[in-house]
């Protein structure tokens with residue numbers, strides 16, 4: 001059998017909160033005299049995660065706010081480096097994460113398309129051949145503003161262009177973080193149709209969402225995270241059931 005496309009063991013990462021900015025009298029009283037992760041602002045948003053994902057798996061990640069879901073996607077994307085354990089991804093990753101985050105405000109839509117596409121490993125000739133298709137996918141407004149600096153784009157236009165670029169990557173691993181929560185109804189339909197098409201091609205999906213319909217629609221498998229730990233690695237229905245039980249407690 002082929003090796004898993006994503007594999008992690010004992011995976012953990014530590015963040016440091018900016019205590020100067022966040023320090024409050026209440027915190028001072030709470031932490032005085034105590035030495036621990038939180039006392040100096042250091043904490044583990046994710047710890048001790050062990051899992052493997054096979055090519056073609058569709059995994060939904062559920063959990064309360066701030067339990068490390070987006071951090072997990074950023075570790076898979078290679079944007080963050082673990083402090084403990086390891087993670088291996090055997091294939092290129094198309095990250096539908098912060099969709100307009102990589103854009104340079106002073107560059108035009110067209111220039112950003114080449115920049116971001118290039119950063120994700122697409123060759124200039126491949127990009128030139130696909131520009132029309134990508135731009136038409138992004139919609140009329142973006143098409144008309146293609147040679148305007150991105151700082152004049154609305155947030156919806158930036159997200160559309162970002163989605164159009166990333167969804168055209170041929171990469172086998174697709175990471176999606178609440179992308180269907182942004183944009184209007186038409187954009188959402190486009191997102192759904194695109195994700196369906198990409199999954200039909202056998203891509204591997206890791207989806208973070210609070211939208212249970214989306215999770216159930218796209219994912220066979222489910223991870224339920226709580227306080228940075230893996231509580232359930234099972235079917236999507238099992239992960240959702242445990243999450244509901246925890247929320248009701």
Ligand SMILES: Nc1ncnc2c1ncn2[C@@H]1O[C@H](COP(=O)(O)OP(=O)(O)OP(=O)(O)O)[C@@H](O)[C@H]1O
Pocket residue numbers: 015016017045063064065066067068069070071072
């Ligand atoms: N760069 C960072 N530096 C310090 N702390 C961070 C950083 N990024 C995230 N955090 C903190 O790490 C924890 C996990 O954040 P993460 O975004 O992974 O949670 P999440 O489960 O995706 O939350 P949500 O459901 O609200 O999107 C949170 O406490 C968050 O405030």
